[in-house]
Amino acid sequence: MKRALATLYLLLAALFAFAPLLFEAGEEASSPWTPFIASFHPLVLHLPIGLVAAVLALEFASIFNKHAETGARNFLWFLTALTASLSFATGYLLGEEGGYEKELLNDHLWAAGIFTSICWSTLAVNILKKNGFIRFLSLIAITATLVLASHPGGLMVHGDPFANAPWLAEEEETSPEAQYGILPLVPDPFNPYTDVVHPIIDAKCVSCHGPKKKKGKLRVDTYEALMLGGDFGPCIEPGDSYESLFVELMELPMDDEEHMPPEDEHQMTQEEIDVIKWWIDEGAKADVVMARAEAPAAILPFLVTGYRLLPEPTEEELAEAAEEEARKADEANRGNVEALLETVSAEVRDSVQFMSLTSSKLRFKPNGKAEDFDNDALEATKELVPNFVRIDLSDTAISNNALKHLKNAERLEILSLRNTEVDEDALEHLEDLENLESLNLYGTPTGDDILKELPTLPNLRTLYLGETKISTETIAKLQTKHPEVEIIGDLR
Numbered sequence: 062m063k064r065a066l067a068t069l070y071l072l073l074a075a076l077f078a079f080a081p082l083l084f085e086a087g088e089e090a091s092s093p094w095t096p097f098i099a100s101f102h103p104l105v106l107h108l109p110i111g112l113v114a115a116v117l118a119l120e121f122a123s124i125f126n127k128h129a130e131t132g133a134r135n136f137l138w139f140l141t142a143l144t145a146s147l148s149f150a151t152g153y154l155l156g157e158e159g160g161y162e163k164e165l166l167n168d169h170l171w172a173a174g175i176f177t178s179i180c181w182s183t184l185a186v187n188i189l190k191k192n193g194f195i196r197f198l199s200l201i202a203i204t205a206t207l208v209l210a211s212h213p214g215g216l217m218v219h220g221d222p223f224a225n226a227p228w229l230a231e232e233e234e235t236s237p238e239a240q241y242g243i244l245p246l247v248p249d250p251f252n253p254y255t256d257v258v259h260p261i262i263d264a265k266c267v268s269c270h271g272p273k274k275k276k277g278k279l280r281v282d283t284y285e286a287l288m289l290g291g292d293f294g295p296c297i298e299p300g301d302s303y304e305s306l307f308v309e310l311m312e313l314p315m316d317d318e319e320h321m322p323p324e325d326e327h328q329m330t331q332e333e334i335d336v337i338k339w340w341i342d343e344g345a346k347a348d349v350v351m352a353r354a355e356a357p358a359a360i361l362p363f364l365v366t367g368y369r370l371l372p373e374p375t376e377e378e379l380a381e382a383a384e385e386e387a388r389k390a391d392e393a394n395r396g397n398v399e400a401l402l403e404t405v406s407a408e409v410r411d412s413v414q415f416m417s418l419t420s421s422k423l424r425f426k427p428n429g430k431a432e433d434f435d436n437d438a439l440e441a442t443k444e445l446v447p448n449f450v451r452i453d454l455s456d457t458a459i460s461n462n463a464l465k466h467l468k469n470a471e472r473l474e475i476l477s478l479r480n481t482e483v484d485e486d487a488l489e490h491l492e493d494l495e496n497l498e499s500l501n502l503y504g505t506p507t508g509d510d511i512l513k514e515l516p517t518l519p520n521l522r523t524l525y526l527g528e529t530k531i532s533t534e535t536i537a538k539l540q541t542k543h544p545e546v547e548i549i550g551d552l553r
């Protein structure tokens with residue numbers, strides 16, 4: 062009788078030792094019962110763990126007390142072997158449904174098979190004869206295989222427990238670059254996944270979907286894990302971003318509870334979402350390589366050196382950048398203006414000066430007697446007009462007609478017509494001067510019609526109207542019409 066039982070147990074031991082060889086993951090569920098039975102795996106797997114602890118305790122006690130209940134011990138061994146077999150079987154079915162990382166699953170299955178096998182063989186040895194040495198060996202083996210079986214199992218479901226170990230956390234990085242990452246320079250040729258898409262996901266999603274946390278059972282830190290998906294299965298549908306949960310959750314409105322990343326986290330920019338959608342629509346491949354010159358529009362923003370995964374620039378930063386750009390353009394133009402100066406008459410050349418050593422901006426003031434400078438003299442400066450930022454025509458002999466030469470003075474900021482014969486009828490020629498900040502009409506015959514003749518100039522801030530024919534009443538109306546302009550003069 063004993064022999065028969067022992068033989069049966071040894072056969073079972075052999076069965077479990079070799080069962081993993083038959084396993085193939087990801088097959089179609091063979092029967093409608095499969096998923097149902099498989100779902101008991103998380104329940105039954107804890108039974109052999111508890112029982113083995115109990116039986117180990119009993120075995121340990123028997124070292125000191127030879128009379129420890131042999132019957133109870135064998136019964137516990139039997140229960141351990143039985144529940145281990147059940148959890149092996151349910152786990153086997155669960156694994157067949159697929160959705161787990163292959164390597165971990167394989168390790169888990171083999172360790173569990175051997176564990177179960179040792180349970181049965183220990184029971185057989187116990188029944189046959191009490192060979193202390195063999196039993197001692199099997200106790201060690203059983204402990205080792207239990208650890209080997211549970212570790213990959215836990216990893217598959219709960220992530221790596223050691224990732225949270227306090228002694229591994231010492232180098233927590235906190236700089237914004239470390240928190241959000243800076244896209245490294247994109248090489249040429251480049252791989253859209255590794256060089257663009259992965260760094261974005263790494264910066265914005267891995268904190269919750271990586272080795273440390275695994276929210277929704279989703280990890281996105283490696284290509285394989287990303288394609289595997291989470292609780293809802295694959296979240297990327299290669300070739301179809303519209304059908305991809307990954308994109309859907311990012312595009313939900315901010316106040317939707319399921320929006321990803323969650324509301325208080327660093328959000329994806331539209332450019333980032335667009336490039337991920339493009340990558341998915343192109344098949345979500347990890348092994349494509351393309352030349353920078355062939356890069357489609359969706360990727361272009363990411364080819365810019367040092368593109369940061371940081372918040373959008375502020376208005377101030379944008380203004381600074383625009384100013385810097387304008388300064389560079391101005392300097393680049395210097396050579397052209399110098400060449401232009403060679404083409405104009407010596408008289409004109411003597412009347413202009415560069416605003417600084419590097420700038421292409423010019424200031425203009427007639428050289429020589431002001432009263433000799435007339436409309437024709439101004440016309441001679443025609444070529445240079447687009448580079449004038451300051452023009453001082455005070456006390457010259459110009460008339461209204463001269464101002465038509467200033468129509469394309471698009472950089473002009475300051476214009477003085479002080480003590481000339483120019484009046485309000487000339488002002489229409491100035492209507493396109495968007496940069497004009499200051500206009501001086503002091504001592505001119507300008508009259509009340511200025512109210513309707515003065516164009517709205519977006520940057521005009523100062524207007525000199527002293528010693529003109531304008532009435533106090535008109536000045537008041539003018540001020541109401543152009544509130545941002547400061548009107549200066551001895552007003553009557």
Ligand code: HEC
Binds near residue numbers: 266276279290296
């Ligand atoms: C602050 C943590 C956090 C961040 C950051 C985060 N997520 Fe999540 N994510 C979660 C949580 C929590 C869930 C699970 C929600 C649930 O189970 O109801 C989840 C679930 C998901 C799921 C569903 C997985 C499944 O199959 O159940 C997807 C897809 C997802 N997140 C995508 C993203 C993307 C893309 C990013 C980066 C743009 C991101 N998440 C960033 C916390 C986060």
